[in-house]
Amino acid sequence: MNEESQLFKSAHAAMTFAFNFQGAPALSVMNRMGQEPSGMSGKGLSGLDGAAMAGVIRCKLSSLGRLHEQILIADIAPRSYPCPCRSYCCSGFTRSQEWTDAISWLSDIVREPLEGHRSNHPIRRACVEVYFGAKITAVKIAHDLDVSEDTAGAMIRKVRRYLKSEHERALIGADNVLGCLVEHAGICVGA
Secondary structure, eight states, X not given: OOGGGOSOSSHHHHHHHHHHOOOOOOOOHHHHHHSXXXXXXXXXXXXXXXHXXXXXXXXXXXXXXXXXXXXXXXXXXXXXXXXTTOOTTOOSEEEOHHHHHHHHHHHHXXXXXXXXXXXXXXXXXXXXXXXXXXXXXXXXXXXXXXXXXXXXXXXHHHHHHHHHHHHHHHXXXXXXXXXXXXXXXXXXXXX
C-alpha cells in the first residue's frame, strides 16, 4: 500500500489526532488568506472534515467499552491546555476536563485490584496517575496520604499490573477498530 492512501500512519496517530482535535480557530478571511494551508500533514483534516474524522475515531473507540476508552484517554489525550487568562496567579495552563474525568473514573475502577488495602479515592487516584506518568513517588504518596511506604509501593505495583494488562488490551482493540482508517482512508468509515 502506498503512503498516499493512508490517512494515519498508525492507530496511535489516529487517536492522537482525535484527542487533540480542537477545530479550526476563528480567523477572519484576511487572516486565513495570509496563512499557509495547514491541514493535518496535507490530508485536509481541518474544519468540518477534521471534526468529522475525530468523531468517527472517537465513536470507534467507544465500541471498545468504557474501561478501555478511559484508559486510552488517560494515556493519549492532552492533560492540560494553554490558559489565555493571563492572570498573575495563573500557571498558563488549565487541566483538561476529559483527562481529569478519565483519571477519576479509573481511580474508582482500581478498587478491585486493591482489595485488602485501605484505599480511599486520593490514594487510588495517585496510583493511577503514577501509572500514566505522574512524577509522584511512593514516599510522597505515603507522606501525603498517611500510609506506610511499603503499602504505597504495593498499591502502586498492583494498580500498575492491572492497568498495564488492560492498557495492552485497549491498544490491541484500538488497532482492530481503527485499522481501516490506517490502511484505507475513508473506506470503512461507515463500517
